[in-house]
Amino acid sequence: MQVGITGGIGAGKSFICRVFKVLGTPIYNADASAKMLMTEDPEIIYEIKQVFGEEAYLENGKLNRAYLANQIFNDQKKLTTMNEIVHPRVAAHYENWAEIQLKKHPYVVKEAALMFSNGNYKKLDKVIVVDAPIEKRIQRVVARDHRSPKQIEDIIEKQKKEEDLFSLADYRLDNDDSTLLIPQIIELHKTFSVGQKESELI
Numbered sequence: 001m002q003v004g005i006t007g008g009i010g011a012g013k014s015f016i017c018r019v020f021k022v023l024g025t026p027i028y029n030a031d032a033s034a035k036m037l038m039t040e041d042p043e044i045i046y047e048i049k050q051v052f053g054e055e056a057y058l059e060n061g062k063l064n065r066a067y068l069a070n071q072i073f074n075d076q077k078k079l080t081t082m083n084e085i086v087h088p089r090v091a092a093h094y095e096n097w098a099e100i101q102l103k104k105h106p107y108v109v110k111e112a113a114l115m116f117s118n119g120n121y122k123k124l125d126k127v128i129v130v131d132a133p134i135e136k137r138i139q140r141v142v143a144r145d146h147r148s149p150k151q152i153e154d155i156i157e158k159q160k161k162e163e164d165l166f167s168l169a170d171y172r173l174d175n176d177d178s179t180l181l182i183p184q185i186i187e188l189h190k191t192f193s194v195g196q197k198e199s200e201l202i
């Protein structure tokens with residue numbers, strides 16, 4: 001079974017995935033894979049440099065994240081172009097990864113901020129949406145990243161289309177400190193592990 005976890009910036013996807021990981025579930029982090037492919041796949045590097053210039057990379061070959069974030073989160077056209085370069089490659093990379101993992105595990109989790117607007121949810125068996133109040137998300141990301149509230153709001157704006165499609169999710173986890181998260185995650189883990197012997201469940 002393939003399970004997606006989505007939700008906007010700072011909703012708590014990675015936080016929740018850490019718990020699934022402790023329960024033994026393989027986690028695919030689309031953000032991290034995108035960054036890996038963007039620095040290691042020569043075709044992607046070539047295309048990114050064509051569109052965003054040499055400045056897209058630092059001298060050591062790493063992504064110039066601040067420059068790219070400024071480019072794509074302030075310009076819808078550039079964001080769409082970046083998505084067209086990166087997302088199909090991430091999707092293919094995920095599919096290979098999932099095929100291998102599913103030989104050894106009853107289910108896998110794919111974590112991605114975008115899942116509905118690009119249609120990727122259709123390939124997944126179940127989708128969990130993580131939600132939290134916007135003020136809390138901004139507060140958490142300000143504490144986590146070197147980003148101003150304005151920069152976070154720009155990203156939230158770019159992810160708006162996703163939120164309109166929340167109704168397509170199968171499960172919702174409210175990460176607003178009012179409900180205990182871990183029991184809900186364990187319940188989902190049991191649901192997704194159906195077929196596995198009780199003694200094998202963590």
Ligand SMILES: CC(C)(COP(=O)(O)OP(=O)(O)OC[C@H]1O[C@@H](n2cnc3c(N)ncnc32)[C@H](O)[C@@H]1O)[C@@H](O)C(=O)NCCC(=O)NCCS
Pocket residue numbers: 008009010030031034035038063064065066068069072079082083086087090112113114155158159
């Ligand atoms: C612009 C980049 C280099 C900035 O990196 P940085 O480490 O500073 O930020 P990070 O990756 O943590 O992203 C910050 C927030 O923006 C969100 N985000 C990233 N890319 C996108 C996107 N294309 N559309 C909407 N939101 C996005 C992330 O999910 C996160 O919530 C990076 O976000 C990037 O390369 N994005 C384009 C590739 C992409 O679409 N990745 C998402 C997964 S496929």
Ligand SMILES: Nc1ncnc2c1ncn2[C@@H]1O[C@H](COP(=O)(O)OP(=O)(O)OP(=O)(O)O)[C@@H](O)[C@H]1O
Pocket residue numbers: 007008009010011012013014015016031113140141143144175177181
């Ligand atoms: N329930 C919680 N209690 C305390 N801290 C939390 C909780 N949920 C998330 N956080 C913290 O808030 C920050 C944002 O959470 P996280 O990184 O999981 O969000 P995300 O949805 O993965 O965001 P992004 O889309 O930016 O990757 C992190 O520093 C995380 O540790």
